[in-house]
Amino acid sequence: MSDLWSLLARDRRLPLHSPASVRDAEQVAEGLTGRGLGVLEVPLRTGAALPSIAALAGGPLLVGAGTVLSPDQVDESVSAGAGFVVTPGLSLPVVRRCQELGVPVLPGVATPTEVMAALAAGADVVKLFPARELGGPGYLRALAGPFPQVRLVPSGGVTRADAQDYLDLPNVLAVSGSWLCEEAAA
Numbered sequence: 221m222s223d224l225w226s227l228l229a230r231d232r233r234l235p236l237h238s239p240a241s242v243r244d245a246e247q248v249a250e251g252l253t254g255r256g257l258g259v260l261e262v263p264l265r266t267g268a269a270l271p272s273i274a275a276l277a278g279g280p281l282l283v284g285a286g287t288v289l290s291p292d293q294v295d296e297s298v299s300a301g302a303g304f305v306v307t308p309g310l311s312l313p314v315v316r317r318c319q320e321l322g323v324p325v326l327p328g329v330a331t332p333t334e335v336m337a338a339l340a341a342g343a344d345v346v347k348l349f350p351a352r353e354l355g356g357p358g359y360l361r362a363l364a365g366p367f368p369q370v371r372l373v374p375s376g377g378v379t380r381a382d383a384q385d386y387l388d389l390p391n392v393l394a395v396s397g398s399w400l401c402e403e404a405a406a
Contacts, residue, residue, distance in 0.1 A: 375395075
């Protein structure tokens, strides 16, 4: 299994796909692989999420579970084969459970206080959500001052049109979005 942080540093993209079916997830995964990407986040928003993670686990993509809200969902996701976990907000019980299981976690943050809590919990890579609504690249630039050691993965409102504005920031590891999967499926 490839290292999440290395893949994100290489790809600079974290595709996000809410599959309608396992076949849907497989088609998107094929498209992403064909474009040279190595990682996919499948949010736990549909009944097809865990079966899709199970079907894709062990394949060419490192597949993770997103929108994980509880330690029980961490356990379900890891049992299905998730290689990493992403949360929409900072849940210390979820972060701790991931650490107990040795699974990389990308906790969601929105404020400097949450960034500090994530750092205290041992996370130095965080998902900034919802990036556009929080102020876009300007907000991320402002966070770099007090938190130069934190790498950000902006998500929420990032589009193909403005992705490079985020990626040009030195504190951005990668951008996340469903638009990446829409392009891969085309």
